[in-house]
Amino acid sequence: MADGILIKGGRVLTFPEGFIGEADVKVKDGAVAKIGRGLRGDGCEVVDASGCIVAPGFIEMHAHLREPGMEYKEDIGSGSRAAACGGYTAVFCMPNTDPSIDNSSVAEYVFDRGEDEGLCMILPHGAVTQGREGKTLAPMGEMGTCRAGVKGFSDDGNPVTDSEIMRRAMEYARTMGAMIISHSEEKSLSADGQMNEGYYSTFLGLRGIPPESERIGVFRDICLAEKTGARLHLAHLSTAGSVDLVRTAKKAGLPVTCEAAPHHFSLDDSSLMGYDTNLKMNPPLRSKEDVAAVLEAIADGTIDVIATDHAPHAPHEKETEFDRAEFGCVGLETCLALVITRLVDEGVVSIEDAISRLTVAPARIMDMERWGYSPVVAEGMPANIVVFNPELEWTVDPTTFKSRSSNTPYAGWRVKGKVMHNLFRGKTVVRDGNLATGPEPAVAPAGKSGKGNAEKSRGAAPDPATKVRG
């Protein structure tokens, strides 16, 4: 049994400091014991981090883990494994389950299932209204004080259409110290829509979802947030019009934050020309101009968070006529690579800035301090640490995903940046890019510097996670 873990030779990135240089990180009893150069192995499991960045574990603000109710797409086990391999140590999941997460019993069930899996924190967002029907407010107070500590409330894909109910929801949420996370969409404009409205929807004969549908929704929600003083977080912004509204709201000092998904900065609606249903999303992939506006909003900080909107679906829900196919794609296992390939390498943001959108920004918005969760690599702090190689190129192969579903638009893409190791609460959950479920690795002999061959002798751990397909 190894006596702690020594992460050797990586570049340590923490916040607010940024890169603090090449250093070894010693983890013991769930926390970072020491950071420094040339630390000794002393019976530790040694993790070779040379060429890698050692950073706080990522926080996903927007995932669909499908449990309870749709475990054939994903469950909290498979979702946790996918998240761990994607470098996440905390995942907020959306309440569009069956039953929906609109009371403390379901919220605690989801939270406890996450704790049982033990690969990352699973933190549910709650529904704004009971059954996500947009009619009666869900008990935000009770969900907030239950074990799951729900703070974000969202009806997600079924946005609250009644503005009066949204107003009251915001007022109530404010009193309960909660926030509203809005999938902003004016549904009367997007009804039956299959893709972004524009030249390509016209060419393909698919019903369009105009960008104004999102923009009007965002405008209404910002107006109501201003009126009520409620905290508002806008999910997956995809249009130039809506990021402009957020930019203006922030300048006016409103407590508004927002997120963008990797597919909205890496793909546009021209890619739908082959009717690939893995490219069917809501909000849809937008025009090149919208993608440029999203990139600009990431660069100037208007967009606070990168969140994947991880949306697993079974093969039969995607291998069907385009207008019958489900919306969404999986994202947990490709996010880092897309952030590095499309944001860092393209010069949109620095690597420090990019990683902050996956760590400090969501931690601040979701007030992770209340969990004693801190997005840092610092002595004395809990060790939720990801080790990733920002230069490693790889090809996306959905058959290797730990998610139960493989509906990705990136199959075959050559991307850069890979999670090598992931530590959750001081325990190795991902080792050499694979789930750390195999036998304990060799331990560096005591009294040596840890430069032994321990880390070289390790084979890839077998992956017992069963994949359900077909």
Added chain:
Amino acid sequence: MPGRADGHKHLLSIAELEAADIIGLLDSARSFAEVSTRPVKKVPALRGRTIVNLFLEASTRTRMSFELAAKRLSADVMNFSTSTSSLSKGESLKDTGKTIVAMGVDAVVIRCPSAGAPQMLTEWVDCSVINAGDGMHEHPTQALLDLFTMRERLGRLEGLKVAIVGDIDHSRVARSNIHALNKVGAEVLLVAPRSLLPEKIEQMGVTVTGSLDEALTWCDVLYLLRIQMERVNESRFPSLREYTLQYGLTQTRWSRLERKPLVMHPGPMNRGVEIASGVADEVESVITGQVSAGVAVRMAVLYDVLGGSRG
């Protein structure tokens, strides 16, 4: 038509054809049209080949036309429609397609309400696929028979001025005709209120007007689309009466014209709505001519896709 990696030839859209493909099919249709004038209207070109008409949406003329085309080429034909199929029992299109093809089918002619389904079907089944109309996307054989009719009646396609009137947004016929006419060098003018035009349609190489009277003095061909009552409920236009006033080929408009264009309609016509009954009677031979052309064009397409000589 483009060959495919799977070795099967398909007809999925006009957009993927070259002008030469279109002209080639029209030439071939002209020789097949002659077959339909014989006392024995049958050639052995596709003897022993099996074609399935997979019609997941109501259709009379297209389905009958494909069936007749296949029979005149001596192919065996099976008809499959939604009400009698396992699709109504919830079977997926993928499974239905695989099941049909497992019976040893050479080509599937598919009509369905979902845009893109014929293209998807090519990935699921090991046979040729012919698009007989998919949602609001394309209806390639309709465009081919329309071009065939224009060419036979007016003697040319290049430089022809074609006005298409009506519900462009919901029309696969309009989309296929726009592609086809552009490729062969005709000019296309769309006539409709903005509320019946899809976004950025101009990028498909057309001009747009809201005035039918302006179009009437300009065009060589007036192509009227069928207008559907349910569009009123979608607030696309106020009423059929208003539509007729603005966009109907009324007797008054028709009589006023010194130079009468060739009037075409994909059918079925709404007499008294997009076209006055008297005008419809006057131009009926063209519209029924389109239907006869449909059989010849579909013979040409089936022959081209299934490569008769290979049979």
